[in-house]
Amino acid sequence: xxxxxxxxxxxxxxxxxxxxxxxxxxxxxxxxxxxxxxxxxxxxxxxxxxxxxxxxxxxxxxxxxxxxxxxxxxxxxxxxxxxxxxxxxxxxxxxxxxxxxxxxxxxxxxxxxxxxxxxxxxxxxxxxxxxxxxxxxxxxxxxxxxxxxxxxxxxxxxxxxxxxxxxxxxxxxxxxxxxxxxxxxxxxxxxxxxxxxxxxxxxxxxxxxxxxxxxxxxxxxxxxxxxxxxxxxxxxxxxxxxxxxxxxxxxxxxxxxxxxxxxxxxxxxxxxxxxxxxxxxxxxxxxxxxxxxxxxxxxxxxxxxxxxxxxxxxxxxxxxxxxxxxxxxxxxxxxxxxxxxxxxxxxxxxxxxxxxxxxxxxxxxxxxxxxxxxxxxxxxxxxxxxxxxxxxxxxxxxxxxxxxxxxxxxxxxxxxxxxxxxxxxxxxxxxxxxxxxxxxxxxxxxxxxxxxxxxxxxxxxxxxxxxxxxxxxx
Numbered sequence: 154x155x156x157x158x159x160x161x162x163x164x165x166x167x168x169x170x171x172x173x174x175x176x177x178x179x180x181x182x183x184x185x186x187x188x189x190x191x192x193x194x195x196x197x198x199x200x201x202x203x204x205x206x207x208x209x210x211x212x213x214x215x216x217x218x219x220x221x222x223x224x225x226x227x228x229x230x231x232x233x234x235x236x237x238x239x240x241x242x243x244x245x246x247x248x249x250x251x252x253x254x255x256x257x258x259x260x261x262x263x264x265x266x267x268x269x270x271x272x273x274x275x276x277x278x279x280x281x282x283x284x285x286x287x288x289x290x291x292x293x294x295x296x297x298x299x300x301x302x303x304x305x306x307x308x309x310x311x312x313x314x315x316x317x318x319x320x321x322x323x324x325x326x327x328x329x330x331x332x333x334x335x336x337x338x339x340x341x342x343x344x345x346x347x348x349x350x351x352x353x354x355x356x357x358x359x360x361x362x363x364x365x366x367x368x369x370x371x372x373x374x375x376x377x378x379x380x381x382x383x384x385x386x387x388x389x390x391x392x393x394x395x396x397x398x399x400x401x402x403x404x405x406x407x408x409x410x411x412x413x414x415x416x417x418x419x420x421x422x423x424x425x426x427x428x429x430x431x432x433x434x435x436x437x438x439x440x441x442x443x444x445x446x447x448x449x450x451x452x453x454x455x456x457x458x459x460x461x462x463x464x465x466x467x468x469x470x471x472x473x474x475x476x477x478x479x480x481x482x483x484x485x486x487x488x489x490x491x492x493x494x495x496x497x498x499x500x501x502x503x504x505x506x507x508x509x510x511x512x513x514x515x516x517x518x519x520x521x522x523x524x525x526x527x528x529x530x531x532x533x534x535x536x537x538x539x540x541x542x543x544x545x546x547x548x549x550x551x552x553x554x555x556x557x558x559x560x561x562x563x564x565x566x567x568x569x570x571x572x573x574x575x576x577x578x579x580x581x582x583x584x585x586x587x588x589x590x591x592x593x594x595x596x597x598x599x600x601x602x603x604x605x606x607x608x609x610x611x612x613x614x615x616x617x618x619x620x621x622x623x624x625x626x627x
Contacts, residue, residue: 202366206293207373213305213404214251216422216462217551220541221408221504222250225470225519226258226286227270229507233522235287239295244527246302248510248534249541252406253299254378256470256519257309258286262316266345269520273309274380275316275346279364292372305375307406308368312361312393313384314339314347322348327357339384352386362393369397375406379421382411387419394420408464417461423502426453426463433467433492434476436581437483443564443581447557450499463501467492468509473517480512484583486533487619490540491579494621495564497540498550498577510537539603543623547602549573563588563616574626575602580616588614599624 222245230237235258245253257273260283265271270285282289296306321327328336329349339349350357368374376397382390394407398420409421416424432449435441453463466472467489468479476482479489489512497503508517512530517523544550553568553575563586564579576594580586590612599608602623616622 200363203370205370205373207297209373209400209403210300210305210375212300212303213375213406216406216460216502218545219252219305219406219502220250220545221252221254221464221502222248223254223256223469223504223506225256225507225517227519227522228515228517228525231524233524234285235282235291235295239291239298242295242298242302242304246304248505248538249545250304250505252305252307252375254307254408254504255309257311257380258282258292259311260284262318262346264317264346265520267520269518270522272346272520274311275314276311277316277319279315279319279361280367289372296373300373305406307376307378307408308372308374309380310365310377311380312350312389313381314344314349316346317348319348321357321360324354324357327351327354327360339381352389358389358392361389362396365393365397366400369400369403369405375404376408377406378408378410380410382409382416382421382424383413387413387415390416390421391419412456414456414458417456417458421461423462423464426465426501428453429463429465429496429501430467430472433495434482437488437492439583443562443579444559446495446499446564447566450555454500464504465496465499465501466504466506467496469504469506470517470519473506473508473515474519477516478512478514479509480514481516484619486512486530488581490533490536491581491619491621493537494540494577494579494623495581497544498568498575498623499566500555503541503544505537510534536603543602547573547575547625549575558591558594560588562586565591572626576624577621578614578616578624579621580619583618585615585617588616590614598627600627601625 224238226235226238227233230241257276259279260277260281261271261273262275262277282292299306315321325336327350329351331337336348338344338347352358365377390409397405397407407421408423409416411424412427428449432441432446436443436446467483480486483489483492508525510533511527512533513525515523548570549568553570553573556567558565558567562580562582564581565577567574567576576599578588590610594610595612597610599610600606601608602625608624
């Protein structure tokens with residue numbers, strides 16, 4: 154048979170086969186037949202989540218039960234690395250800390266316009282540990298050891314910008330540009346060591362979220378503090394947080410360095426009490442009335458949504474770098490303690506910055522290594538331990554309804570939750586104040602929450618400069 158005849162017959166047979174198969178498939182997909190299962194689609198870029206390391210931490214505290222501690226590795230220990238943090242975990246446990254926030258641990262860009270070792274917020278690689286601090290194994294060990302001590306660990310995440318030598322810079326469309334097509338620094342800043350990311354770019358968003366997932370899975374961390382949250386579009390935060398919440402076997406802490414209500418609606422559990430800090434600073438500088446703290450507290454609480462709270466602090470890495478140490482801002486050791494009493498008992502979730510608990514006098518610059526002397530002011534350390542221990546056991550302080558006692562000089566309020574009843578009195582002035590007690594407190598007996606001594610109130614009470622009194626109902 155000629156070759157051409159063979160090809161012709163083969164074509165006819167193939168057509169008959171296809172017609173038969175089509176008829177069968179049409180019959181199977183009729184109205185009485187199940188819909189065919191769609192094929193599995195494999196991501197075209199080949200991405201897969203990394204294999205999870207370790208066991209998800211089961212004791213991540215609820216937001217109002219958290220006491221957050223910010224660690225700047227360059228100052229926290231003489232080693233200035235993750236091993237130095239590991240060596241001091243027992244100290245944080247004894248202080249009463251149950252959440253560690255680690256400042257950025259990623260490699261830093263080579264453009265160090267502000268000098269020193271460069272800003273940890275100029276991220277060169279979102280998926281690596283800065284050799285200055287150690288290795289991935291060192292980070293994993295810190296997290297494991299913290300979890301053994303019932304302490305959660307969250308990382309600092311920088312979503313607004315990268316260093317100029319981050320590999321992402323080759324994707325020019327991932328960055329904001331001027332009219333001439335030049336990549337720019339974050340608008341409205343002088344941060345010359347970083348390039349602003351472009352959140353109109355879907356590929357950049359995808360890469361950012363994958364990098365966030367990376368550390369949850371590969372280092373078993375318990376969430377993030379998100380830097381400069383106000384600079385990043387809220388719809389991205391919702392996209393990212395919704396993705397992170399798909400880790401349904403994990404409880405993650407999601408803290409935003411921002412103040413917008415819509416960020417809380419998007420999924421943050423906590424954002425910053427910027428106004429509360431500024432009011433506190435003004436009170437101790439004698440430029441604002443002590444009573445102004447209550448209006449600030451109310452205004453901030455009005456920006457909250459159900460299940461969200463404010464992070465309250467008297468210092469952090471930005472504050473210490475710009476305004477000085479807590480004992481400088483609040484006029485000494487006693488003033489710093491009084492300010493912390495207000496920040497940790499009025500409402501919200503408290504934060505401490507490394508060195509605060511020993512009254513570290515340095516204006517720590519986080520561009521440099523500058524180790525804290527932990528032997529300074531052991532009396533302050535003991536007092537912080539008492540204040541934190543009391544807060545952790547007091548439902549009134551953490552969740553109670555607030556009643557304000559108006560006074561020109563003394564910041565006085567009561568918090569009640571069920572049978573738990575606490576009164577806080579703070580003199581935020583540099584002079585002794587003779588305080589006329591409100592009628593509901595006159596001739597009542599309480600217990601000093603820190604010393605456990607009985608306290609019988611009459612009609613007046615003299616409070617020394619920056620003295621505070623925390624009373625618990627007998």
